[in-house]
Amino acid sequence: MGLNGPVASGRTASVDVTVVGSGPNGLAAAVVCARAGLSVQVLEAQPTFGGGARTLPDPEFDGVRHDICSAVHPLALASPFLAEFDLPARGVRLEVPEASYANPLPGARAAIGYHDLDRTAAELDDGGSWRRLLGPLVKRDAAVVDLLLGDKRSIPTDVLAAVQVGLRVLEQGTPAWRALSGDDARALFTGVAAHAISTMPSLVSAGAGLMLATLAHTVGWPIPVGGSQAIADALAADLVAHGGVIVTGQQVTRPPAGVVLYDTAPTALLDIYGDATPTLYAKALRRYKFGAGVAKVDFVLNGEIPWADERLANVPTLHMGGTREQMAEAEREVAAGRHAEWPMVLAALPHLADPGRVDAAGRRPLWTYAHVPSGSTVDQTDRVIRIFERFAPGFRDVVVAARSVPAARLSEHNANLVGGDIGVGGTTLVHALAGPTPRINPWSTPIPHAYLCSSATPPGSGVHGMAGYFAARTVLRREFGISEMPSLAP
Incomplete structure (x- = not known):
C-alpha cells in the first residue's frame, strides 16, 4: 500500500x-x-x-525517496505497542544492520556501536566500562523499555531493572558521567544521548541514550x-x-x-x-515552551561516501558531533539561542540496509539534520557538508543535490514541529x-x-x-x- x-x-x-x-x-x-x-x-x-x-x-529524481522526519527506527521492534502490533507479520521488512550507529572522531578511529555488544566493547579503548554501563540493561532489555516507554505512573514490574536504569540515569545525566571511561566510549554514548536534543549531561538525555544504546545491542536499529x-x-x-x-x-x-x-x-x-x-x-x-530545533538537509548522492575510516562505509546511522566535549558545548550553544560552529549532526544512509533505495542511475538519499536554535532560518547545507568533509574528504564530489528545510519552515511539513522542535x-x-x-x-x-x-x-x-x-x-x-x-x- x-x-x-x-x-x-x-x-x-x-x-x-x-x-x-x-x-x-x-x-x-x-x-x-x-x-x-x-x-x-x-x-x-x-x-x-x-x-x-x-x-x-525527491522533487527532481523520482527514483530517490526521502524520509521526511525519521529514517531509522530503534523502537519499531521494541515498543510494546509496535511489538504487539507486529510490523513484520504485516509485511513490513525491518532490516537490522550489523552496525547500529557510529561516531566519527577527529584525529582518531571512529567509535562504532555494533548490534553485537562484545564486538563493540572489543573495539573501544575501555570495553569493560561500556559493558558495565550497558551489559545489565541488555540482559533486562524488555524491562528497560517498559520502564522508559511506560506511562510514568505504574509501579515497575522489574524492580531490579528500574534500579539499574535509575542509577545509570543519575550517573550519565550528571557530572558523574565521567564514570564511563575512554574518549571513544564517551563520544559513542553522547551521540546517542543527543537524540533527546537537550543540554548535556541531563537526566532526559541520559534516559534516551540508555534506552537507544541498549536497543542497539538487542533488537538493533532497524531500517524499514x-x-x-x-x-x-x-x-x-x-x-x-x-x-x-x-x-x-x-x-x-x-x-x-x-x-x-x-x-x-x-x-x-x-x-x-x-x-x-x-x-x-x-x-x-x-x-508552553518548545525546545531547540533541527534544520533538515536531505542530500542526493551519486556514489558512496569516501570515508577516511573505511569501517564507516557499512554504518547506516552516524552521529557527526565530534567528541563528548564538542557535542556538549554545541548543545549548550543551541540551548542559549546561538548557532554552534560545529552543531550536532545526525545522519542516515538507509540504502546500506535497503539497496532498493538506490535508483537506476546509482543515486541514493542521505538523511541529515543539525541541531539549531528554535525558529532558526539558517540554511545548514554548507555547514553539514563541511562536517562530512572532516571525516570524508571529497564528500562534496558525490553530492548531486541538497534539499534544505530550515527549522523555521519544518512546521510547513508538519504543524507539530513548532520552531523545528521535533520533540x-x-x-x-x-x-x-x-x-x-x-x-x-x-x-x-x-x-x-x-x-x-x-x-x-x-x-x-x-x-x-x-x-x-x-x-x-x-x-x-x-x-x-x-x-x-x-x-x-x-
Missing part, C-alpha cells in the same frame, strides 16, 4: 472518535479505538498521512524497507480494515463533534477551541513525567471530550505509538466504559 492507500475525500457523517493528526501516535490511537469496536476517522492537514513517518519522492512510510501504511491499513477512515488535506479549525484525540502540539487547542478553552488551561498552554516540547524532565501541563492524567485535558496523544505527552518523542496507546486507553475507559484493551495482533 502506498501513500494514497486508505484515504477518503471527506469526513464521515458521524463517528465515535476523531483523531486529529496522522503521525504514528495518532494512527496508534485510531487503531486501538477501531479495534475496540468504535467508529473512527483521522483528519490530516497534509496531503499525505504519516506525520513523522512519511517518505516522499522502502522508507518510514511503510510503518504508517501498516497502521493505516489496519485502521481501515477495522472500519476507520483517513481524510487528508483536512485542516481542523474548529472542534469536531464527539470525542477527539489530538496528535498535535498542545498549543493547537488554543486555535481550535478559542474562548471555549478553560481560562487556567489557556494560560498554561500560552506558557514537540516534550524533551524536558517535567514534560516527560507530567505531560504538557500538570495533570494526573497527562493525556486528558479540561476541555470536555478532548484528549492529547502527541509526543508532547508521556513517554515523549519517537516512533513508538505509546503516547497514542495511553491516550486511547484513557478514552476507552472514560468515554466508553471499556476497561479491557483490544488485541493488536494481526
Whole structure:
C-alpha cells in the first residue's frame, strides 16, 4: 500500500472518535479505538498521512525517496505497542544492520556501536566500562523499555531493572558521567544521548541514550524497507480494515463533534477551541515552551561516501558531533539561542540496509539534520557538508543535490514541529513525567471530550505509538466504559 492507500475525500457523517493528526501516535490511537469496536476517522492537514513517518519522492529524481522526519527506527521492534502490533507479520521488512550507529572522531578511529555488544566493547579503548554501563540493561532489555516507554505512573514490574536504569540515569545525566571511561566510549554514548536534543549531561538525555544504546545491542536499529512510510501504511491499513477512515488535506479549525484525540502540539487547542478553552488551561498552554530545533538537509548522492575510516562505509546511522566535549558545548550553544560552529549532526544512509533505495542511475538519499536554535532560518547545507568533509574528504564530489528545510519552515511539513522542535516540547524532565501541563492524567485535558496523544505527552518523542496507546486507553475507559484493551495482533 502506498501513500494514497486508505484515504477518503471527506469526513464521515458521524463517528465515535476523531483523531486529529496522522503521525504514528495518532494512527496508534485510531487503531486501538477501531479495534475496540468504535467508529473512527483521522483528519490530516497534509496531503499525505504519516506525520513523522512519511517518505516522499525527491522533487527532481523520482527514483530517490526521502524520509521526511525519521529514517531509522530503534523502537519499531521494541515498543510494546509496535511489538504487539507486529510490523513484520504485516509485511513490513525491518532490516537490522550489523552496525547500529557510529561516531566519527577527529584525529582518531571512529567509535562504532555494533548490534553485537562484545564486538563493540572489543573495539573501544575501555570495553569493560561500556559493558558495565550497558551489559545489565541488555540482559533486562524488555524491562528497560517498559520502564522508559511506560506511562510514568505504574509501579515497575522489574524492580531490579528500574534500579539499574535509575542509577545509570543519575550517573550519565550528571557530572558523574565521567564514570564511563575512554574518549571513544564517551563520544559513542553522547551521540546517542543527543537524540533527546537537550543540554548535556541531563537526566532526559541520559534516559534516551540508555534506552537507544541498549536497543542497539538487542533488537538493533532497524531500517524499514522502502522508507518510514511503510510503518504508517501498516497502521493505516489496519485502521481501515477495522472500519476507520483517513481524510487528508483536512485542516481542523474548529472542534469536531464527539470525542477527539489530538496528535498535535498542545498549543493547537488554543486555535481550535478559542474562548471555549478553560481560562487556567489557556494560560498554561500560552506558557508552553518548545525546545531547540533541527534544520533538515536531505542530500542526493551519486556514489558512496569516501570515508577516511573505511569501517564507516557499512554504518547506516552516524552521529557527526565530534567528541563528548564538542557535542556538549554545541548543545549548550543551541540551548542559549546561538548557532554552534560545529552543531550536532545526525545522519542516515538507509540504502546500506535497503539497496532498493538506490535508483537506476546509482543515486541514493542521505538523511541529515543539525541541531539549531528554535525558529532558526539558517540554511545548514554548507555547514553539514563541511562536517562530512572532516571525516570524508571529497564528500562534496558525490553530492548531486541538497534539499534544505530550515527549522523555521519544518512546521510547513508538519504543524507539530513548532520552531523545528521535533520533540514537540516534550524533551524536558517535567514534560516527560507530567505531560504538557500538570495533570494526573497527562493525556486528558479540561476541555470536555478532548484528549492529547502527541509526543508532547508521556513517554515523549519517537516512533513508538505509546503516547497514542495511553491516550486511547484513557478514552476507552472514560468515554466508553471499556476497561479491557483490544488485541493488536494481526
